[in-house]
Amino acid sequence: MMKLTSTLKYAALAILFAFASCADDDSVIITPEGETPNPDPVNLAPEVEVYEATKIHNNLTLAVNAGKDFAFLLDKTGQKVHEFTFDESLGNDFEILPNGKLLGIFKDPNAQINFGGHGGIVKIMNLNGDVEWEYSLSNSxxxxHHDVEMLPNGNVLLLVWERILEADAAAQGxxxxxxxxxxxxxxxxxxxxxxxWQWRSYDHIIxxxxxxxxxxxxxxxxxxxxNVNYNxxxxxxxxxxxxxxxDSNKDVIYLSVNFYSEVWVIDHSTTTAEAATGAGGNYGKGGDLVYRFGNPRAYDNMMGEVRGDRNHYPNLLENGVQGEGNMLLYVNGFAAGFSTVYELEMPTTFSLTPNTDNEPNVVWSYVNTDIFSSKISGAERxxxxxxxxxEGDFGFWEVTPEKEVVWRYNGGEGSFFWRAYDYEVDDPILASFGL
Known part of the structure; x- marks a missing residue:
């Protein structure tokens, strides 16, 4: 059973904000040196290290704690306005669906395959925490593991580790x-x-x-x-x-493959039978990769820049946000020692040619040597x-298109945030939580 608690209501926040002043509390507004402080001080939680009221987006952030038994909605003043607690630990994804239901992947405490990010159980829950649907897949x-998404057709897409015995794998090269x-x-x-529908990477090895x-x-x-022997x-x-x-427009799936430092593009229009071959589907490639980017060296291509040095959350920009159709990708950056967020232009037509620079154009990027998380993490527009x-092992940053940091939330020692999802303050689905 999942328990839901509202720790702060927006009605109370509105009153608090209206009467808060520097004369009767310890409110601090942090502004860049030389600029005029914001005119209306607010109460900031100590975790908020940067707050530019006139430049931030006044949204709520769903902080998803990787491997922990809780998640919370956070406002920009650092107040946890709603908390979700679970019987099992997350493993890792959890989100609020457009219909107000809750979708999450959870850890099987008896998992026999237990690499980092393992799960085993996926659930859809209602606002009371009651499980309306559950699916388990966890054996030897x-x-x-890791991620879950509800597709437009109402089906649920899952990521699975499949064991291939050493002798069988060796017989295939x-x-x-x-x-x-x-x-x-x-x-x-x-x-x-x-x-x-099913797609197996093992059907497409060389x-x-x-x-x-x-x-x-x-x-x-x-x-x-x-290349099955790349890593x-x-x-x-x-x-x-x-x-x-x-991507519902192209009917493809973008899959971040951390140890290959790539994103693979897979044709979802295929049948399961076609997905096991190299023919069929809208792109004529069956289940072979339609496109890939981030690390051309993974397929022995010496052309094109390597930008995907470990990566998380291939986030296609949709719903009218700036850069719609492009993709945000959080590159953890093992080699560089700092992380980078890229906005990449997805090609209108997928082309993957040997010995050619197949990498997408960089539209925008953000680099800050203070941001480095070797695991998890992501970015939203x-x-x-x-x-x-x-920044998975730190907290959250909000930056403008001009790359100014206007909000920073420090989650404290031991932070391990899988992702941060954005929800508008006036989103009708949040009314169900009393917000």
Whole structure:
């Protein structure tokens, strides 16, 4: 059972804001040096380190705690206006759906596959915390992990680690020392709990290590295929995909693949049978990659810049926000030692050609050497054109298109935020929570 508690109501906040003054409290407005302080002081929580009232977007932030048993809605003054608590730990995604229901992925406490970000259970809950739908997949061969999304057709899209035994993988050309756990996508009909569509990365591998084994080919000549031996790793978690986004206009799925430092584009218009092959679907490639970007070296392409050094949350910009049709990508930046947020122009027509610069154009980026999270994290575009950045092991930043920091929230020691989702203060679905 999930318990919901409102820790602060907006009616009370409105009164508080109306009567707050520097004379009777310790309110602090932080402004850049040389600028006039904001005229109407407000009570800021100590976690708020930067607050520019005239430049921030007055939205609510859903702070999703990776691997923890709670999440909360946060306003820009740092007040937790609503809190969600759960019986199980998140593993990792949780969001408020447009219909006001709650969708989350949770950890199976008895999981046999337990890489970072493992889950095993996905739930849809109502406002009272009652579970209206639940789906579990957690055994020695499969486990749900990281991300979950409800598709426009009402089905739920899930990310799955699938175990392939070492002997079977080796027979297909894998050089990995042990069992491997490549990525699978499953679409579940919540009315029947049946798998209505599936894509397996393992159906689209290539290797150039042994010509006598299946899947042999020149990696550089086959950019639509996945080099199964790009990243051998002792525990078998070769790819460690961590998030996806669905593009309803193009009917494709963008999948962030952390250990390949790439985003893969997968044709969702295929049937499951076509998705297991290299033919069919709107793009004629079946389940082969329609497009990929971030790390051309992953398919032995020496052309194009490597920008995807580990990455999270391929967030397609939609619903009329600035840059609609582009993608925000949080690049964790292992090599650089700092993280970068890129806004990338998605091509109108997907093209993936050998020995060619296939990388998308950079429309906007934000670099701040104070921002570095080696795991989790993400970015959202706000209605006023600002960008909300979740630095997973710190907190949240809001920056303007001109790259001015106008809000910063320090979650404190031990912070581990999966993502930050944006909700408008007047969003009707929040009224259900008493906000």
């Amino acid at each position: 061969d499969f486990i749900l 894998s050089t990995n020392p042990g069992d491997i756990y490549p990525e699978t996508l499953m679409e579940i009909d919540i009315n029947t709990n049946s798998i209505v 290797q150039d290590d042994d010509a006598a084994l299946p899947n042999y080919g020149i990696v550089a000549d086959n950019p639509h295929k996945i 051998p790793i002792a525990n078998g978690d070769l790819m460690h995909a961590n998030g996806f986004d669905y 706000l209605a006023n054109g600002n960008t909300l950045i979740c």
